[in-house]
Structure formats: C-alpha cells, structure tokens
Amino acid sequence: MFRHLYLSVLLACLLVPSLAFPPPDLGKDGVNVKFPKPQKYTGPMKIPDREHPFKAPGPGDKRGPCPALNTLANHGYLPHNGVASANELITATTHAFNLGYNFSMAVSALAVLGRGNVLLDKVSIGGEHRLVPPLKGKIDGTPGGLSKHGRFEGDVSMTRVDAFHGDSGVFRMEMYEELLSFVDRYGDGDIVTPEVFAEYRFKRYNDAMADNPVLTWHSGRLGFSYGEAGFILNLFRNSKTGNLTRPDMDKFFIEERFPDNWYRRETPFEFNDIREAVDVVKDPHPVRPGKKDANGTYVLDTREVNPYLGTSCGTYYDLLVPNIAAVLLKTTGQTRKNVDTYLDAMYNLFIPFNCSGRLLPEGPAEL
Ligand code: HEM
Ligand SMILES: *[C@@H]1O[C@H](CO)[C@@H](O)[C@H](O)[C@H]1NC(C)=O
Ligand SMILES: *[C@@H]1O[C@H](CO)[C@@H](O)[C@H](O)[C@H]1NC(C)=O
Ligand SMILES: *[C@@H]1O[C@H](CO)[C@@H](O)[C@H](O)[C@H]1NC(C)=O
Ligand SMILES: *[C@@H]1O[C@H](CO)[C@@H](O)[C@H](O)[C@H]1NC(C)=O
Numbered sequence: 001m002f003r004h005l006y007l008s009v010l011l012a013c014l015l016v017p018s019l020a021f022p023p024p025d026l027g028k029d030g031v032n033v034k035f036p037k038p039q040k041y042t043g044p045m046k047i048p049d050r051e052h053p054f055k056a057p058g059p060g061d062k063r064g065p066c067p068a069l070n071t072l073a074n075h076g077y078l079p080h081n082g083v084a085s086a087n088e089l090i091t092a093t094t095h096a097f098n099l100g101y102n103f104s105m106a107v108s109a110l111a112v113l114g115r116g117n118v119l120l121d122k123v124s125i126g127g128e129h130r131l132v133p134p135l136k137g138k139i140d141g142t143p144g145g146l147s148k149h150g151r152f153e154g155d156v157s158m159t160r161v162d163a164f165h166g167d168s169g170v171f172r173m174e175m176y177e178e179l180l181s182f183v184d185r186y187g188d189g190d191i192v193t194p195e196v197f198a199e200y201r202f203k204r205y206n207d208a209m210a211d212n213p214v215l216t217w218h219s220g221r222l223g224f225s226y227g228e229a230g231f232i233l234n235l236f237r238n239s240k241t242g243n244l245t246r247p248d249m250d251k252f253f254i255e256e257r258f259p260d261n262w263y264r265r266e267t268p269f270e271f272n273d274i275r276e277a278v279d280v281v282k283d284p285h286p287v288r289p290g291k292k293d294a295n296g297t298y299v300l301d302t303r304e305v306n307p308y309l310g311t312s313c314g315t316y317y318d319l320l321v322p323n324i325a326a327v328l329l330k331t332t333g334q335t336r337k338n339v340d341t342y343l344d345a346m347y348n349l350f351i352p353f354n355c356s357g358r359l360l361p362e363g364p365a366e367l
Helices: 002-015 067-074 086-097 101-115 173-186 194-211 219-235 246-255 271-282 312-320 326-330 333-353
Strands: 122-124 290-292 298-300
Touching: 067 086, 067 246, 086 101, 101 122, 101 271, 101 333, 173 194, 173 246, 194 219, 194 271, 219 271, 219 312, 312 333, 326 333
Parallel strands: none
Antiparallel strands: 290 298
C-alpha cells in the first residue's frame, strides 16, 4: 500500500513536472516597481569581477535575441534563469557595459511593458517562463518574453533570422559567419570597424527586402537595429585596448561570455551617443522605415503612420503609442501604478526632445 502510494507519487511527478516542483509564490499582490539609483563610479572597470564567473545556461534557463543580456545572465549579473526585473536589467547593463542610466531605464521599462508582467516586474530575456505569467484575465495575452516577435524583437537583425523564417530569438552561426566575412573585407585586420557594420547592415536590409514578404521595419525598430550595431562597436569594445577585436566579438556572440581581460567603456553610453552611432552606420547607405503591404511592396512610413517621423520623438511614438497595449491603462491598483512608473521611465529619455508631453500606449492587446 505504502509502496504503491510511493510509486504513484513518483509516477505523477514524472508525468507532471509541475507537481515535482510546485509553482513558486508568484506574489499576486505584485511588487511596487522601484528603479536602482545611478551608479556612482562611471569610469572603466574590469568585467567580470571574481563574483561573476561564467556558467553556461542549463536546460530550464532562458536565453534570447540579445547577446548582451544573455552574457549578463551567463555571468550572474542577471539571474541565471533568464528572468529579470527592470531593476536588475538596469543595474546589470549600467554596471557591466556602462550603458547610460536613462537609456537603460527606458528600454528596460519597454521590455517589461511589452513582453513581461508589469504587476510582478518580471520579463524573460528569452521565451516564456512560468515565473512571468499573464496579467489577470489575460488582458494582454501571454507575455512571451523578449524572444517573442513584435514590440521589441523585430526584423532585420544581424545574427537572428526574421520571424517569418523561424525562431528569431536564437543565434544563427551561418549569419554570424557572414558578418565575419564582412570583417575580412571591411575590417582593419582583426579590428572590427564601423565600415563592417555599415556594409553588413545594408546587406541584411537587402536580404530582408528580397526574402521577407511580411517585413515590418517601422522607425523605432529601424533605430534599434542600427543602434544595436552601434552597441557592438561601442559597448563590446575593450576600453583597455580601445578597439573591438574579432576574437572578443566571437566571445560575446558565440559563447555569450565576457572576453578575458575585458574592460567596460570609459564613459556611460547615453542616448546622444546612440543617435550618433546610428548615423555612423546608416549614413553610407541611407534606408527608410516602412512595412510591406499585402502585395509585398515596401511602403514607406508617412506622417500618418508616425506623426513625428524623422525625429527622436518619432522613435518614442513608434515604440510606445501603436506598440504597447492600450488596455494596460485600464488596469487598477498596483498594476496601474507600475504601468505609470514604466511610462515615466520611457518619457524621461525623451523629455529633452520636446515631444508633446508624455505619450500613452494605444496599441492592440495580444491574444
Ligand atoms: C535593458 C537593456 C537591454 C534590453 C532590454 C535589450 C533587449 C534586446 C532585444 C529584445 C533584442 C532583439 C532585437 C532584435 O530583434 O534584433 C536585442 C538585440 C541586441 N542587443 Fe540588446 N538589450 C539591452 C541592452 C543591450 C546592451 C547593453 C547591449 C550591448 C552591450 C546590447 C546588444 C544587442 C545587440 C548587438 C543586439 C542585436 C543582435 C542581432 O541583431 O543579431 N543590448 N536586445
Ligand atoms: C537623465 O534624466 C534626468 C532626469 O530627467 C536628467 O536630469 C538628466 O540630465 C538625464 N541624464 C542624461 C545624461 O541625459
Ligand atoms: C584602434 O584601431 C584603429 C584602426 O582602426 C587604430 O588607428 C587605433 O590605433 C587602434 N587603437 C588602439 C588603442 O589600438
Ligand atoms: C495589390 O494588387 C492588386 C492588383 O494590382 C490591387 O488591386 C490591390 O489594391 C493591391 N493591394 C494593396 C494592399 O496594395
Ligand atoms: C526644447 O525646447 C527648449 C525650450 O524651448 C529649447 O531650448 C530646446 O532647444 C528644445 N530642444 C529641442 C531638441 O528641440
């Protein structure tokens, strides 16, 4: 009898893994979102320190489309399971990469608003995770995590395929090898130069034009995709030597691990630096935001799609207004309070550009 019970419990555990590991307390009362204070020291620093050695992800650990967040999770600067709060994202990216504080706050807020759970202040840096359940009543579908296409993850990435072709969250070695062939052609020996990304990014744009019939490349996403090329040049760079080398870039993309003897940049990378970095990569081959229509024709965005097109306010508008679910404004209590905290964090980045005040999400909810 006892033995029988034991066997059936064992069996149940094998069949229903969730029984073997009871769901953690998801804190349905939620958390009151708080952001960390800016770091005091903002100069160069050796990363990682002794407390953050590399540890490869295990079976349940989430990794996704961002090589930097994956690296931070592999070193324990973010939780190793790949589920993080905005606070943790800000602390990790400002500390380990010297990402600008205001910029980090805004993108971390966008990540949770778009692909996480705003009541619990959690987002998966990869695919869905049980620690990031839907909001009550599934008012905005399942959060999905940063790997889910749309809102943050988008087309014309450098080392991930467009969602039309498959899982856009996973690293593709063959794409990275193509990027390396551009280092061979446009780099300075082993040094990865801006020309490499000017040419490779344009190649990726032409690829997507040719082979993605549902290409969506609105200005927010266009800005991010060029900004990310700028991140590689300016944030994966070793401030000890001054340059980004090919072996160091391999470390970040292939192993998702900090290179040996690596130092973060000398100064925080602020939004103005990002805007400059975008121009450096984009100016040699100007491209314009748009979206393919039902006939597969690429239709350029107009002021009807984005009233602030061509300005930094256009980026703000694009990332928030049509992109984030309007239903979040209909929530109450702690959920609504957190939504406001995230919206404030996004607004703060754009205050200097005199957009018409704090914008609000008007986007559709997800199913
Ligand atoms: C809280 C901060 C951050 C968030 C929420 C975030 C999130 C993301 C997401 C969702 C993507 C996928 C976009 C796509 O479809 O291509 C992405 C791509 C990328 N991120 Fe991050 N990221 C953050 C910080 C950083 C930092 C600090 C770096 C560099 C040090 C970085 C480097 C990159 C690069 C290079 C890509 C493009 C990969 C590719 O195109 O193949 N990110 N990030
Ligand atoms: C960051 O935001 C604060 C608050 O709006 C502002 O005072 C500060 O100048 C911003 N920092 C940068 C580098 O833009
Ligand atoms: C970085 O690379 C450039 C050439 O692309 C070179 O002029 C410069 O000296 C390098 N910097 C260091 C510190 O090696
Ligand atoms: C697609 O092409 C057909 C035939 O030329 C045309 O009637 C239709 O309006 C087009 N649709 C769009 C969305 O442009
Ligand atoms: C925003 O407005 C202020 C005050 O009118 C002005 O000094 C500043 O140059 C404007 N900034 C931008 C980016 O237009």
